[in-house]
Amino acid sequence: MLVYIDGEYLPKEEAKISVFDHGLLYGDGVFEGIRSYKGRVFKLDEHLQRLYDSAKAIMLKIPIPIEDMEEAVLETLRRNQLHDAYIRLVITRGVGDLGLDPDKCPVPTIVIITDKITLYPPNFYDDGLEIVTVSVRRNYTEAVSPRIKSLNYLNNILAKIEGKQAGVEEVLMLNAEGYVVECSGDNIFFVKDNVIVTPPTHLGILEGVTRNTVIDLARELGITVEEKVFTRHDLYTAEECFLTGTAAEVIPVVKIDQRIVGNGSPGTVTQKLIEEFHHVTDVLGTPIYPE
């Protein structure tokens, strides 16, 4: 496996960065998780735009233009002869001293890792997931905005730990005011009276690329999608619930805090969206290899 670091393609064993890198010392950096399907990178432009937007929000200037980053992603995939892959892009503030000061880090570090995708077990998609609300709240928007896909994932990791202790794979996170925002690594939706509802971005969520894809697909199918503020009560009384994310894709939720959602199996709207989602991932995307 070859890993891209600052313009070089290095074997996995040699792909190392300094212990003085502020990505390690302080979680000072941003990242992206992207997928390719059948030789095409899905929504590459959207992911790269979110990466550059996240970097801008933390005042980190990525030293190469977005077009070069795109080419670096494609070249890393080609050198690893991957078609169906998971791509991890990491940009850190770079190597500095032991102090916080980002100005002591003259050059950001760029890392691109491409690997075979590990899929969730198929029964998650057939039977649906159980989730529980955790006590740890999603980051307050005026602290570290959840819209920034930063290397600071401790908030989500603490939530994940609570979920694992409760024996579930994914968890429901609320914001400081107690409104539903998202899960530790996915966005959340519910369906009621033929309307799909998901929290608005200003509430403190990551604006998921999969979330936006699903909103577009639903609207194309003629289903109303509302981005609005809601509470756990709305989820408990929903007909359907599902999560979206690059790794998870579209995944049904059938139990929330011990309440059965709908009739306890994945709903028809969710199933239709899963089908449509697979259809677009199979045909859209930036080709890795010349066609």
Ligand code: PMP
């Ligand atoms: N929320 C969080 C906190 C995430 O980490 C992710 C995964 N990137 C998502 C939502 C889903 O975003 P996307 O669809 O872009 O993968």
